[in-house]
Amino acid sequence: MSAGLHAMSVRAVKGVTPAKAKELETLGIDSVAKLLEYYPFRYEDYRIRDLTGVKDGEKVTIQGKLYSEPSVQMYGRSKSRMSCKVYADPLFITAVWFNRHFLKDRLKPGQEIVLTGKWDGRRQQLTVSESEFPGGSTSRSGTLQPVYSVTGAITQNWMRKTVQQGIAQFGDLVAEALPRPLVDKYGFMPRKQAIYRIHHPDDVEEGKQARRRLVYEELFFFQLKLHAFRAIQRKRADGVAHEFDNEDVRNFVRGLPFKLTDSQKKVIGEILHDLKEPYCMNRLLQGDVGAGKTVVAAAALFATVKAGCQGALMVPTEILAEQHKRSLERLYEPYGIVVGLLTGSLTDRQRRDVIASLHMGLIDVVVGTHALIQDDVLFRKLGLVVTDEQHRFGVNQRTVLRRKGMNPDVLTMTATPIPRTLAITAFGDLDVSTLRELPQGRKPIKTYAVGHDKLERVIGFIRGEVSAGRQAYVICPLIEESEKLDVQNALDVHAQLSHAFPEFRVGLLHGRMSTQEKDEVMRAFKENEVQVLVSTTVIEVGVDVPNATVMVIYDAVRFGLSQLHQLRGRVGRGEHQSHCILIADPKNETAKERLRVMTETNDGFEIARRDLELRGPGDFFGTKQSGLPEFKLADMMSDFDIMELARDDAAELVASPEFWTSAEMLPLREFLQREQIFDGERLD
Template structure:
């Protein structure tokens, strides 16, 4: 072809024949298909716009490598080239050749030409790109009525729409022959209509069925489309549908391949009539990777897709906040390309690259915000400087009857180093059940007290606060230091006494629950706040305890190991230490999953253990939505065990509806072995420490998360005797069985928490009430750990160079937009 008007027919016909014969790089009379395309595209035709010359050359180079491409890449290249050439032909003003196409099909082409330009050919669109902050109602393709509908999705401007990412994609870009269909795949086929019928369902007269027999040169397939509603059952409508898909017409159909009694079929497929087997498929769904958006009632999928198409040219004008050096270092594409390809990617590979960039952005700006806040906190120089050595600490090390583990000593060193600095400590200590976190906290508390300051320890429940108080009293008595307990059950006279002693400074340590953050509680000089099981407190509750002093050091603890990705996400502004070593002599707890038929085995074990002087926990699930039901079952279980199963033993009862005095009595009786079996709800999850208990029987274990099961299991195995955890479950669900097997196989809380997050998601791992867990649009803490780590590293580098972000104005503005305007900072803990 010389430099003259392009021979559209020869090019399109070559592409069509190649597609029809399975992308085999056909041999022509003189050249192979790839050679013909490469040579033809190797010269610029007269009239080709300068802006298109680079694209033309790129296609020539791609077809030169065609013989080395895989089948899927060949399909995408041919399909993309066909669409590109078709659009160029339209823009040149020349009508497409009829070439025997029926008048009805010709009108179909012309009507499609009037539709908004599809994103794949947006680069050649002559339409002016809208402004990024333009209202959607101002776009002629959308208008006021559609804009009002889109507003129900929280989408108001062009920018909102560009960042309204699809929740999923379906890949219809893969075009196959009928004989290549396999159940479970999503594909596109191009075939001829052999038979067309439209009729009412014999079982439902309000359901209309379009039935097509489609055939290509490899086989045939029967497909059906269903339309529910009275208007679709009229003969006039059904006849018009049959005229739309006449016998002999060529159709592109896409959908999920499913097995039926007639063989393989496409499940309720999308259909488009073509002129010839090689014609361009101009649908928003057929033959491409289709975006699936979150919708609401009254908003159709195609309305959102068409709106995105109208807004998408604006993406080309987006200024990328990430510097090119940072993008190159982490292998990220430009923002404008990522936005375009997350909505309408040409293929799956482009989608993955786009998603990776946008996931990186979600993580990066979160980490940037967390690290920026951490940096700002460390600029404060008004906190107490606490002495890491002194008589109190030396005496404490002498009175404890055990040697600290290496992990405990390492974490203590981290804490004492922090306490010597004028910047407030903000450290999280993670430790598995029984790893010795309390001892570590006491060292920090004593460092504050010997430096002349007060300390507070806040726990989420009275049971846990009481447990801490008992342990601390036993140590503090030997150190001749007073310590008090303040909870909702504390008597008024005692409460006033505690308040007075705090204000005078006579009371160096106060242990308690939420009662610590009430207004009458005023410390004379609070130097350290310790928060246990911190994820059970809200952001404001933790902040109110800190406000009881002048920038006190803060030590938070959790016995619920948090997966690395989740810790980075919700505690990214904190320093984190892990006690990853258990004290010597702790035996592995033998964990077994049992069915209802094996209950007698559990009871036999319980009898044997009680005969040896041991004690038993029996735990029932508590679900908030049906608390009364589960409470009744706990009472019923207690009655059954006491009267029918173990009448010779004393069976106690503990649940959240009991008063504090009743709880204390139940726990005291169990601690003193006056009751051998304690039937309880999850109140015993943390805080109840009875070394003599050796069996934990958990009913309906499948209803608990893995982390919670691990916490419950940690109530036994606290003494020298062999302990057992029995997971009673009647569920036959494969998922439930798989989860419980994790408990059988592992005692590692960090591994269990990782698995728990994979099974249930991050929000459920920490509890549904937990604030501060981000709701990412694209990113997954389970699947995208590698990208999160890279984003954290990138954010650390940026903060290290310029924490104010003044040298990266666009980055600073993007951070402000994301976490002040969009989320109001709500995702930050």
């Protein structure tokens, strides 16, 4: 779209009054360009068909001849049913209009008529939603009509008419956006034609071709930004080129009390390569629950310290920070590496001591929560930042921690496996490393789905496991009873289980408790002072209680697949067989499918893929934290093949010297300039 159309107010389109312009603004339309790029999400098919092969309940448009006078039945004050016979070759059918009796005088036997409505084959009846006489100036028959997302005072008909008017007035100003070689490579229709045809396709195939071209364009420009940004970052080479001996890291790995998986070895190799390069590493490490990401981070931090720099590991909660500190201290003890802890619950004296030690370089690796990003926390030489459970931190928090060093390398970790489809899209400016295997000795968690009528048996199973010395989690969707939702709540379940297990201690954990109260409950559970823990979903990802072997989830259909998998991953961390019991009475097919997937597989990547199919990308990541781009037209699942083409083309283009110098590529460089890709801030 030309820059001129982006600068031109939508008020320039005839028929757009100030009031309508305000309504359009609620849809994100404030310029002519945005109006023309407000694409339909489907089409109403008004192409005339015969009734042969039309299924019951299907919407269809037919042309026929009125055969009888219309008959009208009135009921109530203004409701009516009007019917007449119509000959629609080769059938005589009954056409029925509801509350359209004012049309009675216009319907004359022998007239040709076009009818759109729902077909009932058993009754040979068409319930008419729209009717018109052929040849009218506003006739829709024989066309595909666009259907837009509309709201408020904007009707479908008004939006169709306004978009059409916008194209009539300004369509000739639509400029080609793609380089000619790419248009020719894929045989795309010109952009001007694609904009017109996506709003007014002559047939389904033409609409598909217009959409394909515009989807590619949208994904190409998205990928162009990512690849150009990465190319500029690497050219600047303003990161830290760590100098360390690979043999030192090999000795560290050999000294671990367990054997690394092939995935862990491969990923550590990728990270070590990045650390030695002069540009900033920006790598995402994703792995299934329990895949051993912490050990990979430990190796990366070890190499950083050996290169004379400091490392920081930021985690979302204090209990997780303490757990990681203890783990790293055990691994680093033979090498004299000092690990510090910085959390909100330290005393003022403790906090001052840690900050001073960091500033003087007496602490090599610091583990902490949001406390790490306070203004007075300074490092002597920060070389690597690792953030665990990256989706739990806002973009600004991660950026502040980065700025505490001179362009340190960055490793972000997540235990929410992301399908390759989304990794390329959401994290296109990151290198993605993946841990697929689980460490040796991990037993698959046995998962069962049961109805609420089996609750007594579930309680009996918990009693058996706890009597054998094990522990159990019980997860509820709510803290307390809700008038709107008929679901189990943690307070009631805690009372119920406390009564059922008088010989055991039953703990309670929920989001309204203070951080200190939550930490106290989790410590008691970790030390087996609490045998059964009733909790809402605040139960922390990554908290390690190897003795817990039972995970019971009430009203499991209220959770997404990935969340169920994360919760299930709290057990299965020790030597004993673990079990996950999903309690639910699913009332729809999607809910049943979610439970079926959970009982069939423990593979987090497969679960993430199915979750994406069932819920879509927005819900997969959660609302505003997703980091996903909002495409106007492209769909990350169905258009993944186009995404891959666009990514490869953008990468090839950016890698060529001509891209940065030729006159032909000037519009693309100007686009990158407008998007501030040359300003040096990270895409995040």
